[in-house]
Amino acid sequence: KHIRMGNLPVDTLRPLDPDTFAADSSAVVDFLAGYYRDVDKYPVRAADLEPGRLRKLLPDAAPEWGEPMERILDDVRRDVLPGLTHWQSPTFFAYFPMNASAAGFAGEMLSVGLNVVPFVWVASPAATELEGVVVDWMARLVGLPDRFVFSGGGGGVLQGSTCEAVVCTLAAARDRALRGIGHEGIVRLVVYASDQTHATFQKGARLVGIPPANFRVIRTTAASGYALTGNAVRAAVEDDEARGLVPLYLCATMGSTGLGAVDPVRELGEVARRHGMWLHVDAAYAGSAAICPEYQGYLDDAELADSVSMNPHKWFLTNMDCCCLWVASPATLTAALSTYPEYLKNVDGPAGGAKAPPAGVDYKDWQISLSRRFRAMKLWFVLRRYGASGMRAYIRRHVAMAEWFERAVSADERFEVVAPRRFSLVCFRLRPPSTDQASDDGGVNRELVAAVNASGRAFMTPFVVDGKFVIRLAVGGAMTEMRHVRDAWELLQRTAEQLLGQR
Structure with a gap:
């Protein structure tokens, strides 16, 4: 008598059965496609920051029997997504970007799917050699010297x-x-x-x-x-x-x-x-x-x-x-x-030469x-799929957005740019009221960034330089467009107006 594991009987479990692999993988790809389609509808920062929330939702022990992929993905959608900070949201301007792309995902799928471990050359020669190729490609792209x-x-x-x-x-x-x-x-x-x-x-x-x-x-x-x-x-x-x-x-x-x-x-x-x-x-x-x-x-x-x-x-x-x-x-x-144990030496052929x-x-x-990991595969895919010219356009588009934001901040007398913009990062602050000037402990700017982040409509992180509490807006998300930067600026202006009106 078979015991069922989702759609699979346990006594005939084949973890890499091609048909099941294709069905489960397709379900995950469809799930992610839907997630990216709707990611801007989620609060960019985790909506529920209560510690221990997920532990309360999940059982105390792992399941005894396997479950269908559909049920697992339903739990991800219901229990996990609300507790995430959505790094791929187009209004994520915190820290620095953590990029993703269809090409990067395709390369990652191949890397994970092939699941080779290229720690020595003979363990996967092509993986080692592809890594050498792509790091040389990247070195030349960024202009490093031949050394x-x-x-x-x-x-x-x-x-x-x-x-x-x-x-x-x-x-x-x-x-x-x-x-x-x-x-x-x-x-x-x-x-x-x-x-x-x-x-x-x-x-x-x-x-x-x-x-x-x-x-x-x-x-x-x-x-x-x-x-x-x-x-x-x-x-x-x-x-x-x-x-x-x-x-x-x-x-x-x-x-x-x-x-x-x-x-x-x-x-x-x-x-x-x-x-x-x-x-x-x-x-x-x-x-x-x-x-x-x-x-x-x-x-x-x-x-x-x-x-x-x-x-x-x-x-x-x-x-x-x-x-x-x-x-x-x-x-x-x-x-x-380096370490050189006998079992890790490169050997070739039955004679062990x-x-x-x-x-x-x-x-x-x-x-x-x-x-x-076979990381070279995903970087190779990105370089092949988008090309150097496509990547240059991608970088320049983000820089242009940051330039616009810097000009907008400079044009509003309530705000100031604290340090010259570099690349796609703008560091700014609301000029503190005169009562805050002496200590400049952050005051109104702490309130400003906290209120913006709590809105769920954008996420930014602060920094302190020369005793000044400043707000960082880092443009670089794969889904970020100029309209998202404009919306973030309008949100900052409205929130600042409300805060200053309360003082």
């Missing part, structure tokens, strides 16, 4: 996030330095970044063993556009060297999270070279813009860098997760991350974990 492509002696890898890329490059820099001063010298190593640099770098430094007291956060000012300057770094480095410490690693940012600030790569690169530091360029968000010639100047001096990273999943229509990391010296990176992978690439040695 970061495989034919130029460097190379790239697809990580999951900037966090992973940071830990890997910090480990490489650490081991390179310790070969000269001994492992006990780790307590002398110092990492440098600006007060605009993402906190990921502080976390990464701790993870590779750098004492927290040896992380230098260097102050930036409005005079430099909140960019890190060579003089400020030089002063900090020379002070540390005078105390017997060893400068290890310097981060330059192209498009900082708070304000979109851009650090001068050549200026910082020259300081890094002079003092033997590893220079990493973090272009997680704005690196995508460098495919446009008008933005490539920010990376013109990357020949002085040791590594560069950018996230196609932010602003390059590549579904989460995908981070390009390029290094000028792969050997330095793999020396810190060793076969070296192309360009010496076993990607397990370019990342933290051993296992890895």
